[in-house]
Amino acid sequence: xxxxxxxxxxxxxxxxxxxxxxxxxxxxxxxxxxxxxxxxxxxxxxxxxxxxxxxxxxxxxxxxxxxxxxxxxxxxxxxxxxxxxxxxxxxxxxxxxxxxxxxxxxxxxxxxxxxxxxxxxxxxxxxxxxxxxxxxxxxxxxxxxxxxxxxxxxxxxxxxxxxxxxxxxxxxxxxxxxxxxxxxxxxxxxxxxxxxxxxxxxxxxxxxxxxxxxxxxxxxxxxxxxxxxxxxxxxxxxxxxxxxxxxxxxxxxxxxxxxxxxxxxxxxxxxxxxxxxxxxxxxxxxxxxxxxxxxxxxxxxxxxxxxxxxxxxxxxxxxxxxxxxxxxxxxxxxxxxxxxxxxxxxxxxxxxxxxxxxxxxxxxxxxxxxxxxxxxxxxxxxxxxxxxxxxxxxxxxxxxxxxxxxxxxxxxxxxxxxxxxxxxxxxxxxxxx
Amino acid sequence: xxxxxxxxxxxxxxxxxxxxxxxxxxxxxxxxxxxxxxxxxxxxxxxxxxxxxxxxxxxxxxxxxxxxxxxxxxxxxxxxxxxxxxxxxxxxxxxxxxxxxxxxxxxxxxxxxxxxxxxxxxxxxxxxxxxxxxxxxxxxxxxxxxxxxxxxxxxxxxxxxxxxxxxxxxxxxxxxxxxxxxxxxxxxxxxxxxxxxxxxxxxxxxxxxxxxxxxxxxxxxxxxxxxxxxxxxxxxxxxxxxxxxxxxxxxxxxxxxxxx
Numbered sequence: 001x002x003x004x005x006x007x008x009x010x011x012x013x014x015x016x017x018x019x020x021x022x023x024x025x026x027x028x029x030x031x032x033x034x035x036x037x038x039x040x041x042x043x044x045x046x047x048x049x050x051x052x053x054x055x056x057x058x059x060x061x062x063x064x065x066x067x068x069x070x071x072x073x074x075x076x077x078x079x080x081x082x083x084x085x086x087x088x089x090x091x092x093x094x095x096x097x098x099x100x101x102x103x104x105x106x107x108x109x110x111x112x113x114x115x116x117x118x119x120x121x122x123x124x125x126x127x128x129x130x131x132x133x134x135x136x137x138x139x140x141x142x143x144x145x146x147x148x149x150x151x152x153x154x155x156x157x158x159x160x161x162x163x164x165x166x167x168x169x170x171x172x173x174x175x176x177x178x179x180x181x182x183x184x185x186x187x188x189x190x191x192x193x194x195x196x197x198x199x200x201x202x203x204x205x206x207x208x209x210x211x212x213x214x215x216x217x218x219x220x221x222x223x224x225x226x227x228x229x230x231x232x233x234x235x236x237x238x239x240x241x242x243x244x245x246x247x248x249x250x251x252x253x254x255x256x257x258x259x260x261x262x263x264x265x266x267x268x269x270x271x272x273x274x275x276x277x278x279x280x281x282x283x284x285x286x287x288x289x290x291x292x293x294x295x296x297x298x299x300x301x302x303x304x305x306x307x308x309x310x311x312x313x314x315x316x317x318x319x320x321x322x323x324x325x326x327x328x329x330x331x332x333x334x335x336x337x338x339x340x341x342x343x344x345x346x347x348x349x350x351x352x353x354x355x356x357x358x359x360x361x362x363x364x365x366x367x368x369x370x371x372x373x374x375x376x377x378x379x380x381x382x383x384x385x386x387x388x389x390x391x392x393x394x395x396x397x398x399x400x401x402x403x404x405x406x407x408x409x410x411x412x413x414x415x416x417x418x419x420x421x422x423x424x425x426x427x428x429x430x431x432x433x
Numbered sequence: 434x435x436x437x438x439x440x441x442x443x444x445x446x447x448x449x450x451x452x453x454x455x456x457x458x459x460x461x462x463x464x465x466x467x468x469x470x471x472x473x474x475x476x477x478x479x480x481x482x483x484x485x486x487x488x489x490x491x492x493x494x495x496x497x498x499x500x501x502x503x504x505x506x507x508x509x510x511x512x513x514x515x516x517x518x519x520x521x522x523x524x525x526x527x528x529x530x531x532x533x534x535x536x537x538x539x540x541x542x543x544x545x546x547x548x549x550x551x552x553x554x555x556x557x558x559x560x561x562x563x564x565x566x567x568x569x570x571x572x573x574x575x576x577x578x579x580x581x582x583x584x585x586x587x588x589x590x591x592x593x594x595x596x597x598x599x600x601x602x603x604x605x606x607x608x609x610x611x612x613x614x615x616x617x618x619x620x621x622x623x624x625x626x627x628x629x630x631x632x633x634x635x636x637x638x639x640x641x642x643x644x645x646x647x648x649x650x651x652x653x654x655x656x657x658x659x660x661x662x663x664x665x666x667x668x669x670x671x672x673x674x675x676x677x678x679x680x681x682x683x684x685x686x687x688x689x690x691x692x693x
Contacts, residue, residue, distance in 0.1 A: 015483035018453045042450045042501045043555060048542035049533035053673060060643065064530045064678065067454020067576060107461075115460060115481065126482030128470045138467070146463035157634035159461060160454040160576040161645070164638045171640040334639075370545075408483065417453075 014408060016116040016126070018068050018417040023407060024254075025392060032396075035388040037381055037411070039256045050371040055081050055340055055362050056167055062358070062373065063161045068111070068417060071104040071152070072351030074165040075226050076358040076373075081167045083240070084345025084362055085338045092331035093169040095324045100155050100162070101225045101349070102321040106148025106189070107159065108352035109272070109310040109317070112415045113196065114141025117307050120409040121203040137199070140192055144314065147185045151321060154178055169335030179325050186322040193315035194290055200308045201294035206406075208391060209301040212383065213265060214274035217350055223282040223316060224275060226349045231278055234265065241346040243357050249374065260379040267382035270354025271414065272309045273300050287316040303387060303413035310415075341366045351376050353415050377416045384414050442491035442590065445477035447511050449497025449504050450531055450559060454576040455522035456480055456496050462579050469583070472590060488514035492589050495568075498524040498531060498559045505556070505565060512566035519585060520562045523575035523678045527647055530575075532559040532681035561681070570595060575645035575678040578630050598629050599650040602642050605633035614641055621661050623674060626652035626684070647679035654688040668692040 014021050020041040026034040046065055053061060058077040063070035075097060082089060089097065114137075115127040124130040131138035149159035155174060156162020164170050215236065219228035230246075231237045238246055249258035262268050280288065280298040291297075291312045300309050342364040348357045354376030361369040391410050395403050446456050460466060460481060469475075476486035493515035499505050512518055523529050534542055535558045543555065562568055572585050572595075581597055588595040598604070602624035606613065614620040614636045622641035624633065628649040635642045648654075654675070661671055675689035 013479055015479040015485075016481065018457075018480060020448060040503075042504060043543070044450055044500070044531040044559075045534055045539075045542045045545070046531075048545040049531070049537065051545070054670075057673070057677075061530060061677075064452050064454075064575065067452040067457045070452075070454070111457075111460065125484035126475075128467070128475060128482060129484070131467055131470075135467075142463040142466070145461075149461055149463070157638050158576075158631070160457060163635050163640065163643075166640075170638075171635075172638040405483075 014411065016119070016412060017415075018066070021416070023388070023411065025388060025407065027392070027396070030396065032389050032392045035385045035392075036254050037385055038254050041256060043256050047371045047373055050360075050368050053368050055360065055366050055368055058358075058360060058368065058371075059165050059167060060161070060163075065373070065375070066417060067160050068108055069104060069351045069353065069356075070161045071100055071156070071165070072349055072356045074162070075101060075349045076347040076351075076356045077360075078165065078167050078347070079226060079349060080345040080347030080358040080360050081340045081362070082338050082345070083347055084340030084343035084360065086343075087168075087336060087338055089169055089336060092173070092329055093335065095328065096155060096170060096173065096331075098225055099151060099321055099324040100165070102317040102324070103148045103151025103155065105313060105317040105352050106321070107145055107152065108148075108415075109314050110141055110145030110148055112352075113200070113307055113310050113314070114138060114145070116415065117310075117412055118203075120405070120412060121307070140195070144189055144192055144196070147182070147189050148317075150182060150185065154182060166335055168338040169331075169333075171334060173331050173334040175330055176328055179328065183322065183325055186318050186325065189318040190286075190315065190322065193311060193318050194286075196314060197290045197294050197308060197311040200311045203307065205302060205304045206394070207302070208304055208387075208394075210303070210387065210390065212269040212301070213262065213267075214277050215262075215268045215270050215379075216274040216278045216355065217348060218278055219282070221282075223279050223320070224350050230348060230355065232268065233278065236262075240348040240357070243346065243348060243374075244359070244372070247374070247379075249378065258378050259381050260374055261382060267386055268379065269383050270376050270379045271306070272313050272352075272354075273303065273306050274354060275350060276300060276309045276312065283312070283316055284319050286319060287312050290315055303410070306413050306415075339366070353377060353417055354379060375417070377414070380414045380416065384411055384416065387413070441472070441474040443474045443476035443486065443489075444586075445488070445490040445493045445511075445515065446480070447477075447493060447495045447497075448480070449495065449508065449525070449562070450500040451497030451522065451524040451529065453480065453496070455525075455574075455582075456494070458521075458577050458579040458582050459494075462583060465583060469586065473586065490515050491517065492586070493518045495520045495525050495562050496522055498528045498561060499565055500531060500534075500556055500559045501554045502556060503554055508562060508565050517569045517589060518562075518566070519570045519572060519589070520568050521572045521577050521582065523573065523645060523647060524559075525562045526571040526573055526682070527679045528559045528561050528681035530678050530680075533676065534559055535681060536676075559681070572597065573628055573646045574630055578632070581630055600629055601625055601649045601652070602627045602629050602631070602633050602636075602646070605629045605631070606636050609633050609637060611636045614639065615660070615664075619664055621664060621666050621670075621674070623657070625657050626654050643677065644674065644685065645678045647682045648684035652684050654684055658688065658691075
């Protein structure tokens with residue numbers, strides 16, 4: 001294909017991501033000139049209409065930002081309110097929250113690994129098409145995912161927008177016997193997740209190791225979910241309340257999602273790979289061993305291999321959920337008293353796709369004065385664009401449809417959640433001679 | 434596998450302003466999704482597949498509300514391409530939580546979230562799909578109940594009316610054997626005026642219903658409000674209770690306005 005020829009690749013609506021987005025790759029004289037991720041998902045203004053709502057409503061309202069990771073929103077909102085009130089949730093209630101988060105990681109990673117990402121590696125349009133040739137594999141994935149949802153149903157009342165979460169804990173703590181059926185499922189899940197890691201390790205990966213600044217929570221005693229300091233491999237180590245001193249959001253014309261950058265260093269990387277690289281030592285011995293056997297000895301720098309990392313986190317989440325259930329003793333009260341009135345609270349938790357930051361100012365009467373929410377996909381947007389700048393040249397000689405598919409895959413590496421980030425994809429490839 | 438005889442009916446799933454949760458409910462049918470994909474051709478469902486078959490479509494499921502000029506035009510195109518159009522969830526049936534914008538100056542709201550609101554294509558209001566095009570059936574819930582979603586798809590395949598109850602959450606509480614949280618615990622509950630479908634989960638978890646399935650058929654909101662007032666609930670709290678995930682559904686909207 002001649003460099004003078006004008007080639008346009010269009011994906012007006014990126015598939016197998018959550019939400020509405022497009023991508024624009026401009027190629028000038030055979031070189032990538034410009035890459036834009038466009039999020040055209042219409043804005044919903046959550047931060048604005050949270051003003052004047054009760055602080056107790058924040059978990060239920062912000063859950064509606066995302067149907068794939070509502071628990072993440074609920075957890076960040078609760079932690080922010082509790083931070084404002086100066087209280088901490090401990091013991092069995094804290095363990096139940098961890099269990100619910102494990103359920104969401106399993107549901108979300110199960111969805112992404114098997115239904116959204118795997119078909120790219122095997123050349124299928126969807127998991128449904130893939131199931132025609134790989135039925136057992138897809139069925140295993142669906143069962144894994146279902147177990148995550150079942151945790152949400154037992155503990156949360158339902159899998160999407162669970163009703164049982166409240167600031168301070170839960171409305172009702174399940175009895176130990178309510179969880180009995182899950183125990184055998186979780187044991188099966190541990191075995192199945194291990195098989196998933198092995199299967200993912202055998203997929204074909206392009207060589208694409210890159211330098212990134214990885215950012216995630218880090219906790220002294222555990223693989224991070226709801227608590228910890230915000231750290232990076234470039235020396236960042238801050239309290240959650242210092243987040244806005246180090247990160248800022250930019251509003252750029254072509255997208256309805258704000259771009260989040262590190263003030264001093266620009267783009268950064270959140271999500272499973274960041275957590276894995278910064279917290280490998282906190283994974284269970286079994287998850288560490290499975291990752292090493294899959295070729296990831298504590299470090300993964302190729303975003304295409306994020307599918308393996310998600311599978312490792314699946315294994316960890318199954319083990320952790322089982323640990324919680326086996327040690328569970330029903331708490332005497334399902335929630336503690338929390339009153340953040342007149343205070344400002346900060347919360348950051350590890351959504352399946354990475355750090356989800358919330359900040360609330362609460363008036364003296366308990367009404368929300370102001371709110372700030374930074375979802376993971378906003379934070380990864382610039383990194384996704386940067387990946388495409390570097391990735392496209394390797395494949396620039398491919399026919400349009402193949403190049404397009406590779407670009408889509410490079411984007412899906414991040415499991416972007418556009419519904420979250422609006423506050424994503426057309427591929428337009430333009431060659432300008 | 435080829436030669437299945439007659440061609441399958443074509444399903445499309447469309448997204449407007451929403452959280453993706455209602456369409457995710459279809460992918461959450463882990464035990465049924467492969468069978469569903471065998472019974473009906475998944476012709477356009479971007480969250481699940483990059484393969485898009487051209488319209489027209491026999492059945493369109495529409496998630497989300499209309500909040501931009503672009504979407505107001507797109508829903509007309511969807512309607513034109515669809516034999517049956519079914520809206521799924523509180524956003525599509527009542528404008529969703531983002532309909533809270535309908536009570537605010539949207540430009541001022543945009544300036545709260547975005548540094549440069551002039552870049553945005555956004556309407557003053559978030560409205561239900563039925564405010565823009567004729568809708569064949571509305572499935573309620575925030576999110577929808579996935580068993581009800583399967584029932585709606587199944588009913589469509591057999592060209593029968595979906596078996597979706599329009600009575601209140603109270604009936605589901607009785608069926609589930611829940612203790613009434615209003616009577617027993619003095620907890621304000623929207624169950625008496627809210628349509629069933631969730632399985633009365635909130636009362637089952639010791640909290641009051643917060644109305645995510647929207648108003649039931651002929652709800653007596655005045656009577657419920659009187660009861661709440663007798664329990665000591667303030668006007669601002671009554672207003673917020675009605676004006677939430679289905680706050681722009683007519684019965685809830687009207688009741689909320691009485692407490693402004």
